[in-house]
Amino acid sequence: xxxxxxxxxxxxxxxxxxxxxxxxxxxxxxxxxxxxxxxxxxxxxxxxxxxxxxxxxxxxxxxxxxxxxxxxxxxxxxxxxxxxxxxxxxxxxxxxxxxxxxxxxxxxxxxxxxx
Amino acid sequence: xxxxxxxxxxxxxxxxxxxxxxxxxxxxxxxxxxxxxxxxxxxxxxxxxxxxxxxxxxxxxxxxxxxxxxxxxxxxxxxxxxxxxxxxxxxxxxxxxxxxxxxxxxxxxxxxxx
Numbered sequence: 707x708x709x710x711x712x713x714x715x716x717x718x719x720x721x722x723x724x725x726x727x728x729x730x731x732x733x734x735x736x737x738x739x740x741x742x743x744x745x746x747x748x749x750x751x752x753x754x755x756x757x758x759x760x761x762x763x764x765x766x767x768x769x770x771x772x773x774x775x776x777x778x779x780x781x782x783x784x785x786x787x788x789x790x791x792x793x794x795x796x797x798x799x800x801x802x803x804x805x806x807x808x809x810x811x812x813x814x815x816x817x818x819x820x821x
Numbered sequence: 822x823x824x825x826x827x828x829x830x831x832x833x834x835x836x837x838x839x840x841x842x843x844x845x846x847x848x849x850x851x852x853x854x855x856x857x858x859x860x861x862x863x864x865x866x867x868x869x870x871x872x873x874x875x876x877x878x879x880x881x882x883x884x885x886x887x888x889x890x891x892x893x894x895x896x897x898x899x900x901x902x903x904x905x906x907x908x909x910x911x912x913x914x915x916x917x918x919x920x921x922x923x924x925x926x927x928x929x930x931x932x933x934x935x
Contacts, residue, residue: 739923748825748911748926749864799866807852807869807915808877809924814863 708733712795712812720820725782727815729795738771738778739796739809749794753780785819792816823848825914825927833933839900842930846893846914852876853895854924855887858909867910870895871917899932907934 712729719725729738737756741749753764755771755778762769768781782789792814799810826845834840846853855867866879870889887897893914899906909931913924 741926746928746931748827748913748928751923751925754923794864796864807854807871807919807924808866808879809854809856809864809913810866811864 708797708799708801708810710795710797710810710812712815714815715813716816716818718818718820719785721785721787723785725785725789725817726779727793728777728779729812730777731797732776733800734775735778735797736775737798738769740767740769740778740780741794741796741811743792743794743814745791752793782817785817787819787821790817790819825912825925827910827912827927827930829930830928831931831933833935834902836902836904836934838902839898840902840932841896841898842910842912842932844895844897844912844914844927846895846912847925850914850916850925851893852915852917852922852924853889853893854913854915855895855897856911856913857881858911858929859907864911867897902934904934907932 740752743749753769758775760771766783770779794814795812796809799808828843852871854869856864858864869877873889884900889895909929911929913926915924916922
């Protein structure tokens with residue numbers, strides 16, 4: 707079945723550094739989503755990607771939809787302490803209908819930022 | 822515009838009991854989905870409701886059920902609670918649940934089964 711492999715599992719970086727994380731799958735996705743979750747809160751949508759090759763920015767965040775449709779990347783530039791949290795990639799789960807009403811998630815990348 | 826509201830935020834139940842969780846979607850959103858989040862399994866899809874009908878269901882036992890009301894509010898119920906049901910239960914709403922309509926999550930209900 708579909709699986710999303712997210713890496714790295716965790717990152718410890720210095721404030722001001724750039725961050726890169728990625729998500730891969732053996733299946734093709736037609737939508738890639740990136741969420742951030744703070745402790746005790748629900749995931750917050752950061753960026754949505756709908757087209758292969760698409761590059762989209764949201765402030766210091768940039769995400770790309772891989773050309774093969776089997777991967778996606780999220781970059782954070784000039785990290786700040788409030789970037790701390792868990793970042794998830796997600797996509798429609800075709801085992802259960804394949805829409806944004808039923809998403810499959812990666813296991814997350816936990817980001818820690820040292821001031 | 823109010824976000825997705827889940828109640829209660831925290832709940833402690835005893836094994837064997839049942840529990841009902843509530844989710845009020847963003848105004849105008851008709852699709853409501855439920856997810857279970859645990860440290861071991863991550864975020865897993867439970868079910869999705871659209872216009873009061875269950876549209877999709879994940880791979881969870883029949884003890885997990887839900888419903889949606891005419892105002893799009895949704896409830897999920899877990900019967901005969903087990904220790905392994907302890908988790909953060911998240912609700913997400915979107916306008917239609919289609920591929921290009923984004924899903925927004927509530928803060929979740931933290932369920933602890935003792």
